[in-house]
Amino acid sequence: MTTIVSHLAPDLDSIxxxxILLRFGGKEGAEFAFVPAGMTLDGQPVDSDxxxxxxxxxxxxxDHHQPDVASANVCAAQLVAEAFAPHxxxxxxxxxxxxxxDNGLAPLADSLHPFGVGALIHGLNLLHPEDPRAAVETVLPLLDAWYRASQEVVAAEEELAHARWFTTPWGPGVALAExxxxxQQLAYAQGAALYLARTPEGWTRLTAPGTSQVDLRPLAAVLWQREPEVxxxxxxxxxxxxxxxxxxxxRRLTQLTLDELVELVSQLAPVGER
Ligand SMILES: [Mn+2]
Structure with missing residues (x-):
């Protein structure tokens, strides 16, 4: 039976x-042990068993606290990832x-957010000062969810690389078949004022960031007139x-193609001319 040893009050890095050891390193079912930071289990030489x-x-x-290893570009999780799933x-x-x-370089707003991962782990360790396992057991499934969402972002990057960018009255628009x-969020991050997508179900959506000037009411009027049954x-x-x-x-899907929708958006009057 494998024992994974971390430090007391386990943080995001150690969890x-x-x-990664459990999910990618073949160590599912391992037991957990906790020692004061810097120490080893029972004082045994590290990596001897x-x-x-x-x-x-x-x-x-x-570990990454050795003077010849420590830098702002390294943490324990990264060392484990490189060992078991580098690609x-x-x-x-x-x-x-x-x-x-782990190196204090995440956005400050993240650490202040009460539902941020760092704040939640801190709170779990406060709630369970005698039981470091509690933070680990609680956060493991959240890391599964984070990883799944991260896979989605990677897929979205690939989809966005093949998307069609076009001009709208409010700035760049992007259209793609998901x-x-x-x-959507990645498109906004890359400067899209309008996101037009068709899902694998055949559903269509046009969305814009809440902070944008986009007003889809004129487009809706055009569509209601053109496809009243949709x-x-x-x-x-x-x-x-x-x-x-x-x-x-x-109940009814639009018959318009993405290209036709792009055309309708492009024909909207420029902002200020309605
Ligand atoms: Mn660390």
Whole structure:
């Protein structure tokens, strides 16, 4: 039986290192042990027993506090990831954040957010000062979810690379047929004022960031006139126009292609000329 050793009051780095060992390192079912940071289990030499794996403590292969290893670009989770899944892009995204957080380089707003991962782990350790396992057991499934979401982002990056960019009255728009993921947030991050997508279900949606000037009401009027039998839902904000969603699957799908919708958007009057 393998024992994974971390430090007391386990932090995001050590919990992620444990998670990678379990999910990618073939160590499912391992027991957990906790020692004062820097120490080893029972004072044994680190890495002397292949069934006792230290992470983020003990100055062994999966610790990063040795003077010749420590830098702002390394953490224990990253050392474990490099050992077991060096080519997994979704994992790398996740670990990149852990590296930043472990070196105090994550956005300050993240650490102040009460539902941020760092604040939650801190709270778990406050709630369970005698039981470091509690933080680990609670956060492991959240890392599964984070990894799944990270896979989605990687897929979205690939989809966005093949998307069609076009001009709208409010700035750049992007249109794509979603296959495995929604690229909506990523498109906004890349400067899109309007996101037009068709999902694998055949649903269509036009969305815009809440901070944008986008007003989809004129487009909705055009669509209602052109396809009166189709369920086009316009959100009162004017920034969301949907033909189908998980909340409300449509009875009638639009017959318009993405290219035709792009054309209709492009024909809208420029802002200030209505
Ligand atoms: Mn660390």
């Amino acid at each position: 992620t290192a444990i998670w 292949p069934e006792v794996i230290h992470v983020d403590t003990g100055l062994g292969r999966f 997994d892009r979704a994992l790398r995204r996740l670990v990149d954040y852990v590296v930043a957080a 296959r495995a993921a929604s690229a 369920d086009w839902y316009l959100h009162p904000s004017g920034k969301l126009l949907l033909n189908g969603s998980r909340k409300a699957p449509p």
